[in-house]
Amino acid sequence: MSDVPDSPVTVVVADDQSAVREGLVLLLGTLPGITVIGEAGDGEAAVAAVAELAPRVVLMDLNMPGTDGVEATRQVRSRFPRTNVVVLTTYSDDDSIIGALQAGALGYLTKDATRAEIGRAVHAAAAGQAVLAPEVQQRLLAAAARAAAVPPGDERDLTPRESEVLRLIAAGRSNREIARALVVSEATIKTHVNRIFAKTGSRDRAQATRYAYTHGYTDI
Numbered sequence: 714m715s716d717v718p719d720s721p722v723t724v725v726v727a728d729d730q731s732a733v734r735e736g737l738v739l740l741l742g743t744l745p746g747i748t749v750i751g752e753a754g755d756g757e758a759a760v761a762a763v764a765e766l767a768p769r770v771v772l773m774d775l776n777m778p779g780t781d782g783v784e785a786t787r788q789v790r791s792r793f794p795r796t797n798v799v800v801l802t803t804y805s806d807d808d809s810i811i812g813a814l815q816a817g818a819l820g821y822l823t824k825d826a827t828r829a830e831i832g833r834a835v836h837a838a839a840a841g842q843a844v845l846a847p848e849v850q851q852r853l854l855a856a857a858a859r860a861a862a863v864p865p866g867d868e869r870d871l872t873p874r875e876s877e878v879l880r881l882i883a884a885g886r887s888n889r890e891i892a893r894a895l896v897v898s899e900a901t902i903k904t905h906v907n908r909i910f911a912k913t914g915s916r917d918r919a920q921a922t923r924y925a926y927t928h929g930y931t932d933i
Contacts, residue, residue: 756785
């Protein structure tokens, strides 16, 4: 069975460098199940394109004039929650990564990502799953390790099973896949997920994934 959805994933590409943007449009056009429906040269134009075109995913650069990629991501996620954002940038410093994830980005890749990696990230974001470049994952883990302490209650509030479910959420698993892995019903997993959201203050799987990475719940 093909992993490509029946309807293509619609994408807006936002990058202030026209050559890079045009190259990404051409690259995405070669990937199955993806259709580019718009382009933007800065963050303000990216938000306007989302308002007009309602894409499922925005491929967002961070360093753009005027409204940068972090602020554009924040606006997209707050105003158009059905559109997910994948950051594609040259930057992998802690401030850029954490700023983008806190703004609501669901994926974060650097511009040395391969064609296949970009395609996987776009499809994953369309399905509501997080995809982070390996170096981004490592930097998040390092940032978490440098934190002096986790506020009291954050760790102990999650039961061992909830911690296990959170790790699988961060790995991009769906409720059905988690249920199969843990040999329980999907309804049981939904209950665990709802409790995890409540305990971690997460609105969705993207925020739960960010919590998992910044609080040491991942296995990478």
